[in-house]
Amino acid sequence: MRTDTADIERPASAPAFQHLGLGRRIKNHTATVLFGLAFVVAVIPLLWVLFTLVRRGLAPMLSTEWWTHSFYGLLPNDPGGGIYHALVGTLEQTLVCAVIAVPLGVTVGIFLIEYGRNSKLARTTTFMVDILSGLPSIVAGLFIYALWITTFGFDRSGFAVSLSLVLLMLPVVVRVTETMLTIVPDELREASYALGVPKWKTILKVVLPTSLSGIITGIILGLARIMGETAPLLILVGYSRAINFNLFDGPMASLPLTVYTARKTSTEAGEYRMWGAALTLVLLIMLINLLATLLSKLFSVKTR
Secondary structure: OOOOHHHOOOOOOOOOHHHOOHHHHHHHHHHHHHHHHHHHHHHHHHHHHHHHHHHHHHHHHOOHHHHHOOOOOOOOOOOOOOOHHHHHHHHHHHHHHHHHHHHHHHHHHHHHHHHHOOOHHHHHHHHHHHHHHOOOHHHHHHHHHHHHHHHOOOOOOHHHHHHHHHHHHHHHHHHHHHHHHHOOOHHHHHHHHHOOOOHHHHHHHHHHHHHHHHHHHHHHHHHHHHOOOOHHHHHHOOOOOOOOOOOOOOOOOOHHHHHHHHHOOOOHHHHHHHHHHHHHHHHHHHHHHHHHHHHHHHOOOOOO
16 A cells, blocks of 8 residues: 555654743843853953054064074174074974984873773873873973083083973873874774784774874974973073074074073064064964864875
């Protein structure tokens, strides 16, 4: 017997929003307005800071001398000079920090998720990572000063700064690696084990490639975070107005240290350098964040 589809009883649709009571609609609109106001209150200071940075720091950056010269031979009150020496110092210190922190952090993250899990060593390691996550940057600088300079007898240098930055970046890399490995489905691991693939090869060939996009993004964002640290620089290395490529010898400039040093000079030249260095640092961090987004898309797992 033929059944007409029009005779089939269909479930009643959910009540539309406009049929809600007046009180609930008032509460909804009130919450929407409050969230909107909170957003505006949070964004206005951010936009004001960016506007001030661009307005005061754009002039130095438009000069070619800013990118190709240092402050060597210039007195604090002399106009001109460039940020080349500080840019080199920041990039070198950050690169050395990444070379040390990334392999250690990724290895620890793999151990905690793939091998340790509920072991006593894993719980102890997790506790120590939690402590490092809340470690103030000045404490990291003081620790490296006491260990590297006071105990071992080395001089203050850019390498000592890199070591202190490792303490700040290491927990970030560990946490990112843990999170990305956790969200990898266990079915992928079990399928690999079922084919007779050893665990270490499963991690290298299956687990890590699946989570690589998120790990790389977290690493780069961690680098962007440590680039702006100032406290370890004040303790572990002296400021230099000349270019120094040697991380192990002598004072070395960096962008945060240049901002701090120029701030102490209450002249037009000091403000020129301070705002220019600050905007350069912000743009460098912005470029790193954009690089993180690009690499995240590049290394993401393709479903087709």
